[in-house]
Amino acid sequence: MSDRLTEIDTALAEINVMRATMTRLESAINDLRDELLQHSLSQLPSCDVLPTQHRREHRPGRTPIIDTDAELQAFILARLDRLTYHQIAAEVASHFPPDRHISHATVHRWARKQC
Numbered sequence: 001m002s003d004r005l006t007e008i009d010t011a012l013a014e015i016n017v018m019r020a021t022m023t024r025l026e027s028a029i030n031d032l033r034d035e036l037l038q039h040s041l042s043q044l045p046s047c048d049v050l051p052t053q054h055r056r057e058h059r060p061g062r063t064p065i066i067d068t069d070a071e072l073q074a075f076i077l078a079r080l081d082r083l084t085y086h087q088i089a090a091e092v093a094s095h096f097p098p099d100r101h102i103s104h105a106t107v108h109r110w111a112r113k114q115c
Contacts, residue, residue, distance in 0.1 A: 064110060065100065065102055072100060076092070076107060076110070088104070089103055089107055092107075
C-alpha cells in the first residue's frame, strides 16, 4: 500500500511540475501574441479621419443624388428652415428636370445627415 501512495505522490508532483510549465508557456505565448499585435497595429498607416466618417464616405451603393449635385444642395438648404420636406420636393420638381427630382424622404435623410 505504501508503494501505491508513493506512486500517487510522485504522479501528483509530476502533474504540478507540468501545470507550472503549462502556465509559464501560456504566459509566454500570450506575451508574444500581444507583442505581435502591437507591432501589427503600429505598422498601420496613420489616420486622421474618424472610422465612422470613413465608413460613411465609403458605403457601398449609389451616392445620393443630393450629395453629387451642388446646385440642388444649395436649393434645398435655402428652403430647409421654412418649408416642409414635401414642399421642398415639390419645388425641386417644379424647378429641376425630371432626372434631378427627389422625394421628400430623400430630402429628409439628407437634411438629417447635415445636422
